[in-house]
Amino acid sequence: MANVLVFIDNPGDALKKSTLELLTLGRSLGETAVAVNGDLHQDVSATLAEYGVTAVFRPSAQDLDDYLVSAKAAYLAAAAGAASAGTVLLDNSPEGKEIAARLGIRLNAGVITDVVAVDADGTAHKSVLAGSYTTSARATTAVSVLTVKANNVTPEPASVASAPETSTVEVPADGTATAARVTAREQKAASGRPDLSDARIVVAGGRGVDGDFGPVEQLADALGAAVGASRAATDAGWISHDAQVGQTGKTVSPQLYISAGISGAIQQKAGMQTAKVIVAVNKDAESPIFEIADFGIIGDLFDVLPQATEEIKKRKG
């Protein structure tokens, strides 16, 4: 089996679920090495062993985060060489995709983004044109670079734990020579809610919330969900642009998508067509969202959402 390299950017104290998914997927394709950027916590090392990782690479430089993307791409290219990797897996975040983009050019490797599954022969599956097609694609090059969407693999530790060796990879100087530099970075206040892009459940509000996201947020919190919004709601300034779901915002494919006060114009539908279950609450019975909802409620979200929130709390005791 081929060698697989998984990129883990700043793992922190514990690996994210999406990273465990990459490690699980990697193991199904071959011997899995990881390239880490940033600190490597003891607990993280232990998890890598549980997931059967055979080798851990770390960069010779600590300042990769100070540059936009190209320094990480240069490091990862060197790590892919050290691992003799036939496949490189990254997460499907905007940054993951861009590192993949530059890495692809450095390795003369085909890049496939938005991947939801990979066969043993390297064929990757994804959906395109806003969920209207599912396609199979493969790299025709010796190495393939894949960015994988979260929530498509069940994380599973290896049957036998490994004892990976850690080694240092020299970061090529050309990765920083012409790179843009980050001169300031402010952390945003954490909402405590899951990330929109890989949440299992999303509750989204639109024009119908009329400036008040309270009922949407309360239902989201009762369900442990992320909060999303239509472009109309973000353009109105009712909620941060980060929450925007749709063609010019984020594409989400959660298990459950609850749409409240969103008519379902095509650009909005495009962002959530691949959700497993769609629930819609809207006063207007003619809203296009009802054409694709598994469960639709013609009603006022200010009545329906709070009632559902109370009922969930009651049942969860």
Add this chain to the structure above:
Amino acid sequence: MKIIVLVKHVPDAQFDRHLTGEGYTTDRNESILSELDEYALEAALQLAEARGGAKAGNQVIALSMGASGAVNAVKKSLQMGATEGVHLTDSALAGSDAAATSLALAAAIRHIGTGAPVDLVLTGMASTDGETSLVPAQLAERLGLPQVTFASSLTVDGGRLTARRDADTYSETVEATLPAVVSVTDQINEPRYPNFKGIIAAKRKSITTLSLADIGVDPAHVGHAGSWTTVTAAEERPPRTAGTIITDEGDAGIKLVDFLAAQKLL
């Protein structure tokens, strides 16, 4: 300043979109200038205007790669205010993936930069058809230039640019030296509409057509032949069908929770 804006002719998302033929390429009937590219064009026009516009020698060059229809994206850009247009077209380009597209565009940008070098290449955050966001970064790698992606604001002062980027958990300020490749989000500005004057003026502006021979690219390195990825199968997803629709009679919130419980989603 000499600014190149990449503009793509993409299928209008208001209509059903289809993959056709061998290689499953996108059917480009009913195509328009990609909505997300209008923000890049507006950003370029504002930078040029702030420096005295075309009269002061500022150039905003709209560059589109694609079959004959792609020239419409260039024409719309000229109507909005671009000073000139370039259409890179060659039958060998059909089916190019991001890697092959970035190879051809990099060569076209070098070609346009002969004589007076290009200061800035501006693009949208993604195309609204392929949606991979790969091309700006790949272009920067091929040209050996800094990339600044997903800029939500952009200022240029002398040979330096400063941009703001907003990610989910942080915002950052980045700086790069020119020349650079910059992609912008839909938060950066409000694109103008072409007015009557602009539409008339566009008719007098020139559009240069370039072939692969003009930019010195071997046809074997682009198109299906030169792509590093291939689509092996494509299946149209059956349209979602409507499920149960109820009208709220005072207990719809409870019924919603019943539904979630039945689906094991609580």
